[in-house]
Amino acid sequence: MSQTDTPQLNKQLQRFQPSAINAIFSLTNRLKAEGIDILDLSIGEPDFNTPEHIKQAAIDAIQADNTKYTPSDGTKALKLAVINKLNRDNGLSYTPGQIVIDSGVKPLLFHVMQAVLDQGSEVIVPTPCWTSYPGMVMLAGAEPVFVSCPQEKGFKLQAEDLEAAINKNTRLVILNSPGNPTGSAYDTEELKALTEVLLRHPHVWVLTDEIYEHIVFSDFKHVSLVAVEPGLYDRTVVLNGVSKAYCMTGWRIGYAAGPESLMQALLKVLSQGAGCPSSISQAAAVAALEGPQEYLKDQAHIYQQRRDFLIKRLDAMPGLDCNVPEGAFYLFPSCAGVLGKHTPQGNTLNNSADFVSYLLEHASVALVPGSAFNYDPNFRLSYAASLTTLENACDRVEAAILELS
Numbered sequence: 001m002s003q004t005d006t007p008q009l010n011k012q013l014q015r016f017q018p019s020a021i022n023a024i025f026s027l028t029n030r031l032k033a034e035g036i037d038i039l040d041l042s043i044g045e046p047d048f049n050t051p052e053h054i055k056q057a058a059i060d061a062i063q064a065d066n067t068k069y070t071p072s073d074g075t076k077a078l079k080l081a082v083i084n085k086l087n088r089d090n091g092l093s094y095t096p097g098q099i100v101i102d103s104g105v106k107p108l109l110f111h112v113m114q115a116v117l118d119q120g121s122e123v124i125v126p127t128p129c130w131t132s133y134p135g136m137v138m139l140a141g142a143e144p145v146f147v148s149c150p151q152e153k154g155f156k157l158q159a160e161d162l163e164a165a166i167n168k169n170t171r172l173v174i175l176n177s178p179g180n181p182t183g184s185a186y187d188t189e190e191l192k193a194l195t196e197v198l199l200r201h202p203h204v205w206v207l208t209d210e211i212y213e214h215i216v217f218s219d220f221k222h223v224s225l226v227a228v229e230p231g232l233y234d235r236t237v238v239l240n241g242v243s244k245a246y247c248m249t250g251w252r253i254g255y256a257a258g259p260e261s262l263m264q265a266l267l268k269v270l271s272q273g274a275g276c277p278s279s280i281s282q283a284a285a286v287a288a289l290e291g292p293q294e295y296l297k298d299q300a301h302i303y304q305q306r307r308d309f310l311i312k313r314l315d316a317m318p319g320l321d322c323n324v325p326e327g328a329f330y331l332f333p334s335c336a337g338v339l340g341k342h343t344p345q346g347n348t349l350n351n352s353a354d355f356v357s358y359l360l361e362h363a364s365v366a367l368v369p370g371s372a373f374n375y376d377p378n379f380r381l382s383y384a385a386s387l388t389t390l391e392n393a394c395d396r397v398e399a400a401i402l403e404l405s
């Protein structure tokens with residue numbers, strides 16, 4: 001039988017692996033199901049529950065039979081809530097035609113890429129980057145261009161590196177702040193340096209993923225890139241959602257705001273490829289965006305206490321080196337100092353994946369290797385977990401490191 005006689009799959013799929021985080025999630029769950037006491041710091045979702053007033057809005061929506069298809073770009077009520085939110089929190093002004101609601105930021109990213117990328121388009125992805133960006137770019141037939149943002153530069157994209165990466169094929173630049181996996185967030189001055197470069201390249205779209213906006217520490221204030229440089233308004237799409245701030249990961253609501261030309265293209269993609277987000281979740285998201293916001297600060301304060309606790313513990317462990325991130329709920333320490341060492345089983349640790357496997361097998365602590373984010377030798381640790389869990393995990397990691405020779 002010749003190869004053409006067998007059904008073929010999308011060739012782009014050969015270019016990337018399934019999300020490494022999903023693989024760790026499945027493995028961790030299997031080990032837990034086998035009765036192993038895993039301390040799971042691999043998960044990127046808040047350990048708090050959805051607030052009561054948000055749940056009640058969903059119950060009310062069900063009881064009011066608000067259970068039918070909505071417009072594919074979202075309900076009018078949620079679009080208005082998003083417009084108010086962007087005005088209130090970010091100083092940005094949009095009309096309903098410039099807002100699109102989707103089933104989370106993850107599908108929105110995918111759909112925006114379908115709307116703006118062509119075969120061979122280049123997308124600038126600062127690394128370390130969230131695992132899903134490169135695969136989405138490739139599925140659109142485009143090319144990710146990774147720009148390394150080293151730890152000593154706070155894992156932040158430098159203006160000169162951005163300038164050097166842009167060429168005539170560049171279609172899109174992705175900026176995620178506060179970022180996954182590093183927690184690094186750009187202040188106004190840092191954004192300004194990037195916008196000066198972007199202004200010089202009018203053929204480039206800009207996408208800002210601001211999903212961790214409300215998880216920032218001390219007196220850091222999240223700023224949206226397009227608020228820093230309104231000259232980029234006509235070619236910037238802002239993505240945000242309710243998953244992280246409002247503890248609604250399972251509800252699946254995200255939103256995009258941008259110029260109408262892009263939103264029309266996005267709508268075309270959605271109208272054929274997505275249907276609409278859940279009507280009940282949209283009602284709940286209205287309550288999230290319009291209800292009380294004060295608890296967001298309390299939540300951020302709890303994350304900050306965990307961050308500070310962890311940094312102190314990790315920095316005291318031989319071989320680890322940790323940055324102090326401005327936001328999100330991740331640390332991304334370097335494990336360069338343990339590479340080359342041997343485990344009690346006689347295996348050599350050659351990279352962060354070896355180190356993370358050792359900790360999973362030997363200390364029952366689940367983490368994510370830096371390779372999942374295109375950056376080594378670091379690993380991601382999520383502190384969306386109680387202080388007790390973090391304390392126990394640190395004890396186990398420390399003991400496992402001390403067993404290395």
Ligand SMILES: Cc1ncc(COP(=O)(O)O)c(C=O)c1O
Nearest residue numbers: 044104105106130180241243254
């Ligand atoms: C940077 C980043 N963007 C987007 C998402 C996905 O968000 P959503 O739950 O809205 O799909 C995540 C989730 O981990 C993320 O870390």
